[in-house]
Amino acid sequence: MTEAIHEEVHRHPAPTGFIRKYIFSIDHKVIGIQYILLALTAVVVGLVMSILMRVNLSWPGTHIKIMETLFPTGAPGGVMSPEFYLSLVTMHGTIMVFFVLTTAPQGGFGNYFLPIQIGADDMAFPVLNMLSFWVTFVGFIVLLTAIFAEGNLTVGSWFSKLGESFAAGSGTVGPIGGWTGYAPLSALGKIAGPGQGAGVNLWIISIAIFCIGSLLGALNFITTLLNMRTRGMTLMRMPLTCWAWFTTAILALLSFPVLLGGGILLLLDRVAGTSFFIPGGLYVSGALVPLHNGGSPLLWQHLFWFFGHPEVYIAILPGMGATSHILSTFARKPIFGYRAMVFAIFAIGMLGFFVWGHHMFISGMSPYSAVAFSILTLSIGVPSAIKTFNWLGTLWGAKIRFTTPMLFAIGFVSLFVAGGITGLVLGQTSLDFFFHDTYFVTAHFHLVMGVASIFGMFAATYFWFPKMFGRMMSESLGKFHFWVTFIGVYAIFVPFHAMGMVGMPRRYAQFGEYEFLRNTHGLVLFVTVAAIITAVVQLVFYFNFFWSMFKGKPAGDNPWEATTLEWNIPSPPPHDNFAGIVPEVYRGPYEFAVPGAPRDYVMQTEPEVGGVAASLGDTGANGGNGHKH
Amino acid sequence: MGRVLGIAIWLITLGSVGMFVSKHWWFPESISEHGGAVDRQFTITILVVGISFAAAQIGLGWVVWKYRDTSAATRATYSHGNNRLEVIWTVVTAIVFISLAVMGQRVWASLHLHAAPPGSYTVEVVAQQFSWNFHYHGKDNVFGRTDPKLIDDSALNYVGIDDTDPNAKDDSVVSTLVVPVNRPVELILKSKDVTHSFFVPQLRFKQDLVPGMAIPVHFTVTKTGKYELACAELCGMNHYKMKSYMLVLPENEFNELINLSQDKFQARKDELLNKYQLPQY
Amino acid sequence: MATEAQVIPSDWGGGRLPYRVGHRKLGMWLFIMSDSLTFSALLIAYAYARASNVWPTPFKFYPSIIFSSVMTLVLLSSSLTMVMAVSASARAQKSTARKWILATALLGVTFIVLHMIEWRHLITEGLTPFKLPAEWAEKWPGASPLFGATFFGITGMHMFHVATGCIYLLIVSGRVNKLKHEDVEISGLYWHFVDLVWMFVFPMIYLLSIDMTK
Numbered sequence A: 001m002t003e004a005i006h007e008e009v010h011r012h013p014a015p016t017g018f019i020r021k022y023i024f025s026i027d028h029k030v031i032g033i034q035y036i037l038l039a040l041t042a043v044v045v046g047l048v049m050s051i052l053m054r055v056n057l058s059w060p061g062t063h064i065k066i067m068e069t070l071f072p073t074g075a076p077g078g079v080m081s082p083e084f085y086l087s088l089v090t091m092h093g094t095i096m097v098f099f100v101l102t103t104a105p106q107g108g109f110g111n112y113f114l115p116i117q118i119g120a121d122d123m124a125f126p127v128l129n130m131l132s133f134w135v136t137f138v139g140f141i142v143l144l145t146a147i148f149a150e151g152n153l154t155v156g157s158w159f160s161k162l163g164e165s166f167a168a169g170s171g172t173v174g175p176i177g178g179w180t181g182y183a184p185l186s187a188l189g190k191i192a193g194p195g196q197g198a199g200v201n202l203w204i205i206s207i208a209i210f211c212i213g214s215l216l217g218a219l220n221f222i223t224t225l226l227n228m229r230t231r232g233m234t235l236m237r238m239p240l241t242c243w244a245w246f247t248t249a250i251l252a253l254l255s256f257p258v259l260l261g262g263g264i265l266l267l268l269d270r271v272a273g274t275s276f277f278i279p280g281g282l283y284v285s286g287a288l289v290p291l292h293n294g295g296s297p298l299l300w301q302h303l304f305w306f307f308g309h310p311e312v313y314i315a316i317l318p319g320m321g322a323t324s325h326i327l328s329t330f331a332r333k334p335i336f337g338y339r340a341m342v343f344a345i346f347a348i349g350m351l352g353f354f355v356w357g358h359h360m361f362i363s364g365m366s367p368y369s370a371v372a373f374s375i376l377t378l379s380i381g382v383p384s385a386i387k388t389f390n391w392l393g394t395l396w397g398a399k400i401r402f403t404t405p406m407l408f409a410i411g412f413v414s415l416f417v418a419g420g421i422t423g424l425v426l427g428q429t430s431l432d433f434f435f436h437d438t439y440f441v442t443a444h445f446h447l448v449m450g451v452a453s454i455f456g457m458f459a460a461t462y463f464w465f466p467k468m469f470g471r472m473m474s475e476s477l478g479k480f481h482f483w484v485t486f487i488g489v490y491a492i493f494v495p496f497h498a499m500g501m502v503g504m505p506r507r508y509a510q511f512g513e514y515e516f517l518r519n520t521h522g523l524v525l526f527v528t529v530a531a532i533i534t535a536v537v538q539l540v541f542y543f544n545f546f547w548s549m550f551k552g553k554p555a556g557d558n559p560w561e562a563t564t565l566e567w568n569i570p571s572p573p574p575h576d577n578f579a580g581i582v583p584e585v586y587r588g589p590y591e592f593a594v595p596g597a598p599r600d601y602v603m604q605t606e607p608e609v610g611g612v613a614a615s616l617g618d619t620g621a622n623g624g625n626g627h628k629h
Numbered sequence B: 001m002g003r004v005l006g007i008a009i010w011l012i013t014l015g016s017v018g019m020f021v022s023k024h025w026w027f028p029e030s031i032s033e034h035g036g037a038v039d040r041q042f043t044i045t046i047l048v049v050g051i052s053f054a055a056a057q058i059g060l061g062w063v064v065w066k067y068r069d070t071s072a073a074t075r076a077t078y079s080h081g082n083n084r085l086e087v088i089w090t091v092v093t094a095i096v097f098i099s100l101a102v103m104g105q106r107v108w109a110s111l112h113l114h115a116a117p118p119g120s121y122t123v124e125v126v127a128q129q130f131s132w133n134f135h136y137h138g139k140d141n142v143f144g145r146t147d148p149k150l151i152d153d154s155a156l157n158y159v160g161i162d163d164t165d166p167n168a169k170d171d172s173v174v175s176t177l178v179v180p181v182n183r184p185v186e187l188i189l190k191s192k193d194v195t196h197s198f199f200v201p202q203l204r205f206k207q208d209l210v211p212g213m214a215i216p217v218h219f220t221v222t223k224t225g226k227y228e229l230a231c232a233e234l235c236g237m238n239h240y241k242m243k244s245y246m247l248v249l250p251e252n253e254f255n256e257l258i259n260l261s262q263d264k265f266q267a268r269k270d271e272l273l274n275k276y277q278l279p280q281y
Numbered sequence C: 001m002a003t004e005a006q007v008i009p010s011d012w013g014g015g016r017l018p019y020r021v022g023h024r025k026l027g028m029w030l031f032i033m034s035d036s037l038t039f040s041a042l043l044i045a046y047a048y049a050r051a052s053n054v055w056p057t058p059f060k061f062y063p064s065i066i067f068s069s070v071m072t073l074v075l076l077s078s079s080l081t082m083v084m085a086v087s088a089s090a091r092a093q094k095s096t097a098r099k100w101i102l103a104t105a106l107l108g109v110t111f112i113v114l115h116m117i118e119w120r121h122l123i124t125e126g127l128t129p130f131k132l133p134a135e136w137a138e139k140w141p142g143a144s145p146l147f148g149a150t151f152f153g154i155t156g157m158h159m160f161h162v163a164t165g166c167i168y169l170l171i172v173s174g175r176v177n178k179l180k181h182e183d184v185e186i187s188g189l190y191w192h193f194v195d196l197v198w199m200f201v202f203p204m205i206y207l208l209s210i211d212m213t214k
């Protein structure tokens, strides 16, 4: 790159030695892979937990040996106690949202491919980049200890050394608060019952650490994208993936600090005796709460959801980016309405900051603001619908190649519609006050987040694996994985709607207590079976992943005949991505099926070829008649 | 592959839509004045989103069927989009979604943006881990003074009633919510410890009980009977069995009951609990 | 944002910085954006607590207000010295720049010292994060203990920023000869931000809590 950039980032030579190369590497590609591996590890934990939860729901009292050995107090005799169920729910949610869907999509694939796709040779702040990963990693470890801190006496005893508020509580497990950690339950400490001791402290600390990691990351992404685009890579020539990562980074930059602030206050309430979220005159487990006074439980909900809603878009935007990218590539057709897509991503991102109240309709918040939030919430459906339509438009008149990544991308569209659409139900105050905290909500967010976003990641993995490791993943295994997972997740999560209709509340360790839940028994069993099958089949994915790493057939530079910069360079890319040559970009990212071009795709770096003017795709990208948004 | 995927998507759509259409799992029968309106609003919404869902999925299935790569000879159509279409579907969805949003406020407004109608009967609900207390004001129509400092579960003073207050003399605190049929009911929702949530599915109603707040809500029940009352906000280990009943009585039975003194109230209420049956599920 | 597309000619050369702002400076701006949101979270919590409670207004004109005003003055002048430092380094007068930077750091330290003294004063009076001094408690019946919580929480958070700022400045002053002008500028950005935050904290925490009762 030109000198200006050279002074900006002090180029680092290719490291030698295992540690600097693979562990404390500052190469964005290695860091990206580290993030992906972190997610792959975290998701296994989350997945196993979800299966344990399902087993408990459908066959209460099942005896499971490993639970007994790992959590002698949490699962006495290997039988899950209700409190242990709740701590599993909490951990499952937290792990999945934070350490799977906020790591792999952004920190993982974003880290690896954003610099390459804009023609940069690394992130703007390589060292900061390394820090963000390791900070996140520490966060994950702390979170894992949270469930052992109370669920397992040995681990617990270490933490009790940290002082009173870390000593395992009256509880036998931890943390119990849901991933939303509503105060005052989460703020009162041990007196509030089992699972409110050390575990919750560690849970909060882990989240706080995670916030810092994500902040550093976001800052890095934005700077890189704005400052390090190569010659000719204008904003409107960026792949949609870059737009998605960019918007995601902005959301992260502006929402995580608020959670950080809230987290600090919550921790103070627990360890320093303050009462930000604890009102006066509470009478908990047979005793008046002396010191606390004047706090507001709703304040926590506001702080949490101000972060929480943007967070869910942080979870899905990268998936949308990858999907758009992959759909266009295998449709062999330019993306439909590039500008509309960019506009929609931004609209979703920005609107996302003004709808957090839809999680609080029945929280005791002013019913008037509920109305305002409700209307804003449904208007978010509009840009989302725009994206859906444009995806369909992209496939229209295409020449679809059904590779595994393409299958998952199509699956993403299907699942996103399925899950998003119920958001329109929950978004209405008059309906949410029946559906709030029922399985209808669980259905909504599992379809849209639990699996649509995950499908985005699957698609991305199958798509970019050849570039990352120089080898193809097995298509046949991939297709098998797709079919079972696609049908499986629908089988798991569609019935949740039915349970929601009946009124089944969330976070119930058992349903036997209530007559009105009787006729859902069959459903509960069905879901569990579907979940077990789906979960087991994930092993195929893992096998495929690691086996192909070494045994897959060599990929070559551009196995998918794609157009963006990462496909110009060897797989895997050299240390500084472009081996010192500054790539130059002449056109938009999705120039497929260009009439007159020799091949059915024209790469961004190709100057005028076969009578195809350079900078074509810019005007086109404005849409048919150059109308600007 | 294209054909198979298309068909798969259609079948999934069929199944999902079928599950709703069959109505095998549906709202329990509504027993509140506003319930009908909620159900109607839901039906409208589920129709709109259901149609969009089906349309989108069928469309998706169709394009993957139709536009699968068949011959190497041809190329995909070279188009970057179409702004007229873009504008049309933006406007259409905007209109549809926003009007849904506006309609979706009606019931809410009727319940939450208006005070309880005159002549409604007021009960104080005090939730705690993991049970419910219902405070009745008795004949004098005024609640006795309560104070958290006086709460003492071991002495069965669950809501901290101040016995020195004359108004408290005829107050009763029971573990079941008893309300009159066809008469507006106002509940003052409070919590002693953590956040809970008041949920009776048949009532089509849910509201959090937040410590430090007294949240007034109101509704009218139109059908006598016994209904399960569940807690719908995570409140700790026994959240899943923080259960009580809502007993809806005809005017006469109700008036007779609420004029009894605490212990008689308790006993009579238990008789009535056995007299009435849960709906068939 | 989309308008940025128009900002850049579609054939811009790349490599050069599109917005004429270096990575580290842009990075600092972004950090400031997010950090200010953390502070807003705390200040909103403060406003929320204050609005929904009996709030003591215990700060006597002397010592508290005098004291905090002096602190404010110190911090303000530190911003001034920082400006001098930056302009000096702009004129490539490294050694002058270093002097001014050190001066800034010194003022920062002074601020912290004064702050500590004030904290000790309040703590000896009996103010803690979870309870009010006895005489305040009876002077403002039912006053919320959150006063201490918010006070120590917010001023503590700010002091932490000042402290890190001092260390940061010391490092910059040490390496000023090696550093580019922009880096001095960036440290300036951070310092002014910390100063600015105090300009919210001072009125909200102190001036709004002046004891008017005789």
Ligand code: HEA
Residues within 6 Å of the ligand: A180, A312, A313, A315, A316, A358, A359, A377, A378, A380, A381, A382, A384, A385, A388, A416, A417, A419, A420, A421, A422, A423, A424, A426, A427, A428, A432, A435, A436, A437, A441, A444, A445, A448, A449, A450, A453, B051, B052, B053, B055, B056, B059
């Ligand atoms: C990836 C994550 C993600 C995404 C993208 C969304 C998207 C949306 N969510 Fe969701 N939501 C969550 C994750 C997500 N949500 C989570 C995790 C929770 C639970 C938190 C908890 O309590 O634990 C939640 C909870 C939640 C609630 C609170 C429910 C409750 O607790 O009471 C609400 C209420 O308004 C809501 C609304 C919406 C809306 C309106 C959207 C919109 O953005 C949806 C927009 C999409 C569409 C509208 C579909 C577009 C397609 C079409 C419209 C097709 C049209 C085509 C044709 C007509 C051919 N969500």
Ligand code: HEA
Residues within 6 Å of the ligand: A036, A039, A040, A043, A047, A050, A051, A053, A054, A089, A090, A092, A093, A094, A096, A097, A100, A101, A104, A177, A178, A179, A180, A442, A446, A449, A450, A451, A454, A457, A458, A461, A485, A489, A492, A505, A506, A507, A508, A509, A531, A534, A535, A538, A541
């Ligand atoms: C990403 C988010 C995510 C994911 C993937 C899942 C996956 C699953 N979830 Fe979870 N769930 C949540 C987020 C998620 N969940 C949240 C936020 C809650 C709320 C917690 C709370 O209430 O506080 C929740 C709660 C929740 C409940 C409700 C508990 C209760 O309220 O009582 C249940 C009940 O069955 C459940 C089940 C499942 C099952 C069976 C799966 C899975 O088994 C389904 C099958 C999963 C897959 C097929 C994904 C496999 C993915 C990979 C292998 C990743 C590959 C990685 C890369 C490519 C990098 N979940």
Ligand code: CUA
Residues within 6 Å of the ligand: B128, B129, B130, B195, B196, B197, B231, B232, B233, B234, B235, B236, B238, B239, B240, B242
């Ligand atoms: Cu009370 Cu859940």
Ligand SMILES: [Cu+2]
Residues within 6 Å of the ligand: A308, A309, A312, A355, A356, A358, A359
């Ligand atoms: Cu939301």
